Amino acid sequence: xxxxxxxxxxxxxxxxxxxxxxxxxxxxxxxxxxxxxxxxxxxxxxxxxxxxxxxxxxxxxxxxxxxxxxxxxxxxxxxxxxxxxxxxxxxxxxxxxxxxxxxxxxxxxxxxxxxxxxxxxxxxxxxxxxxxxxxxxxxxxxxxxxxxxxxxxxxxxxxxxxxxxxxxxxxxxxxxxxxxxxxxxxxxxxxxxxxxxxxxxxxxxxxxxxxxxxxxxxxxxxxxxxxxxxxxxxxxxxxxxxxxxxxxxxxxxxxxxxxxxxxxxxxxxxxxxxxxxxxxxxxxxxxxxxxxxxxxxxxxxxxxxxxxxxxxxxxxxxxxxxxxxxxxxxxxxxxxxxxxxxxxxxxxxxxxxxxxxxxxxxxxxxxxxxxxxxxxxxxxxxxxxxxxxxxxxxxxxxxxxxxxxxxxxxxxxxxxxxxxxxxxxxxxxxxxxxxxxxxxxxxxxxxxxxxxxxxxxxxxxxxxxxxxxxxxxxxxxxxxxxxxxxxxxxxxxxxxxxxxxx
Ligand code: GLN
Numbered sequence: 001x002x003x004x005x006x007x008x009x010x011x012x013x014x015x016x017x018x019x020x021x022x023x024x025x026x027x028x029x030x031x032x033x034x035x036x037x038x039x040x041x042x043x044x045x046x047x048x049x050x051x052x053x054x055x056x057x058x059x060x061x062x063x064x065x066x067x068x069x070x071x072x073x074x075x076x077x078x079x080x081x082x083x084x085x086x087x088x089x090x091x092x093x094x095x096x097x098x099x100x101x102x103x104x105x106x107x108x109x110x111x112x113x114x115x116x117x118x119x120x121x122x123x124x125x126x127x128x129x130x131x132x133x134x135x136x137x138x139x140x141x142x143x144x145x146x147x148x149x150x151x152x153x154x155x156x157x158x159x160x161x162x163x164x165x166x167x168x169x170x171x172x173x174x175x176x177x178x179x180x181x182x183x184x185x186x187x188x189x190x191x192x193x194x195x196x197x198x199x200x201x202x203x204x205x206x207x208x209x210x211x212x213x214x215x216x217x218x219x220x221x222x223x224x225x226x227x228x229x230x231x232x233x234x235x236x237x238x239x240x241x242x243x244x245x246x247x248x249x250x251x252x253x254x255x256x257x258x259x260x261x262x263x264x265x266x267x268x269x270x271x272x273x274x275x276x277x278x279x280x281x282x283x284x285x286x287x288x289x290x291x292x293x294x295x296x297x298x299x300x301x302x303x304x305x306x307x308x309x310x311x312x313x314x315x316x317x318x319x320x321x322x323x324x325x326x327x328x329x330x331x332x333x334x335x336x337x338x339x340x341x342x343x344x345x346x347x348x349x350x351x352x353x354x355x356x357x358x359x360x361x362x363x364x365x366x367x368x369x370x371x372x373x374x375x376x377x378x379x380x381x382x383x384x385x386x387x388x389x390x391x392x393x394x395x396x397x398x399x400x401x402x403x404x405x406x407x408x409x410x411x412x413x414x415x416x417x418x419x420x421x422x423x424x425x426x427x428x429x430x431x432x433x434x435x436x437x438x439x440x441x442x443x444x445x446x447x448x449x450x451x452x453x454x455x456x457x458x459x460x461x462x463x464x465x466x467x468x469x470x471x472x473x474x475x476x477x478x479x480x481x482x483x484x485x486x487x488x489x490x491x492x493x494x495x496x497x498x499x500x501x502x
Pocket of ligand 1: 130132155174177178179207315430
């Protein structure tokens with residue numbers, strides 16, 4: 001078989017089932033690709049070759065013994081490093097967790113292991129998933145495989161870069177304000193934020209608990225659906241877990257049509273401030289939706305203009321509380337004060353001072369301020385009120401349309417270093433992705449084409465809560481139609497990672 005790493009996860013699974021390839025061969029091919037390109041891309045913080053090959057050998061033996069296996073058994077995967085893996089370093093991109101070995105697996109990891117999926121390694125991210133470029137990782141940035149001088153999005157730039165540079169067919173990400181979808185958009189990949197509660201958060205290192213969701217990163221919509229079905233479903237260990245699992249996702253992705261679908265274009269997402277090449281690609285995709293039989297309607301969600309501001313109060317408020325546990329006593333780093341007595345408070349201050357990066361400190365300060373007695377009503381409470389109005393605007397929009405669409409991000413991948421010193425410019429990347437998190441509704445980003453700068457553009461589809469299958473129906477149909485107009489997957493057009501780029 002030619003290049004195994006270029007195959008979709010679905011094709012890899014089919015080849016495994018047909019006995020044309022072994023999981024060991026697949027796993028070795030991806031590890032070899034990582035050896036060849038990851039010094040440049042830096043998608044991984046930790047590669048677990050031995051463990052991955054152990055899983056691969058085991059699943060090959062089980063298949064040989066005629067055991068009935070999960071649909072993705074033997075297909076390797078990468079996992080974002082804010083999802084805990086038992087006995088394997090999990091840093092969340094932070095110095096404060098360096099050296100910590102989790103004593104347990106996240107539920108999604110337990111499910112990957114039960115499905116027989118070799119875990120290739122842990123992927124890079126902005127520290128504690130705070131950021132839109134992966135430049136806030138304490139361990140150095142990840143680079144965009146389309147252009148190594150540009151960002152791969154964030155916070156899950158590592159997962160998106162691993163998938164788009166063919167180091168892994170699949171990855172898990174986490175999405176609190178867009179960290180699965182925006183990296184997918186700027187790397188030409190597919191990313192899905194499931195309905196809040198649809199995938200267990202047990203073992204996901206908490207950023208903002210009311211917004212966080214784990215979800216799939218992949219190169220095709222069907223592949224995302226396959227992974228979503230493996231990791232999704234009720235988990236008694238997560239108090240916010242939905243009891244009814246999202247089902248029929250793969251079926252919807254494979255067979256969905258656009259006929260009779262009402263697609264709402266959100267007036268507030270996609271106008272001024274969006275790069276011309278992004279808008280052109282988005283408009284092109286609308287034509288393809290129309291040609292496929294969908295009706296395009298314009299909908300308005302005025303509160304989306306305030307969503308970003310509300311998010312950047314709610315997120316820091318929750319994060320400041322979640323991050324209080326990193327006290328120098330329980331996890332990872334512990335720093336003694338340079339002088340004076342090592343009281344608990346002083347050890348805590350020294351550890352947090354040394355262990356957290358600037359963006360994390362900025363958000364802790366912002367969050368504790370927004371929650372403080374004198375300011376709580378003016379900031380946190382006001383933000384929660386906006387959140388309620390965002391949810392109402394979604395309800396009104398979904399009365400007029402089955403799904404909503406927008407560009408996923410306002411620009412294509414920007415140069416590394418361009419926004420790192422300008423937090424507000426960095427936050428603006430999330431303008432289109434944040435409303436779905438505030439409302440808990442599912443959303444997907446898939447490639448809509450290339451901008452005039454030659455870089456990939458993402459289109460976002462948003463569905464009502466618990467209608468994840470509808471996302472896959474629309475995404476699958478749109479992807480098939482777009483691939484036809486381009487003559488193949490967009491990622492086939494990514495430049496090879498050659499000497500010339502280094
Ligand atoms: N870019 C957003 C932020 O910095 C998204 C974070 C996320 O989804 N984890 O908060």
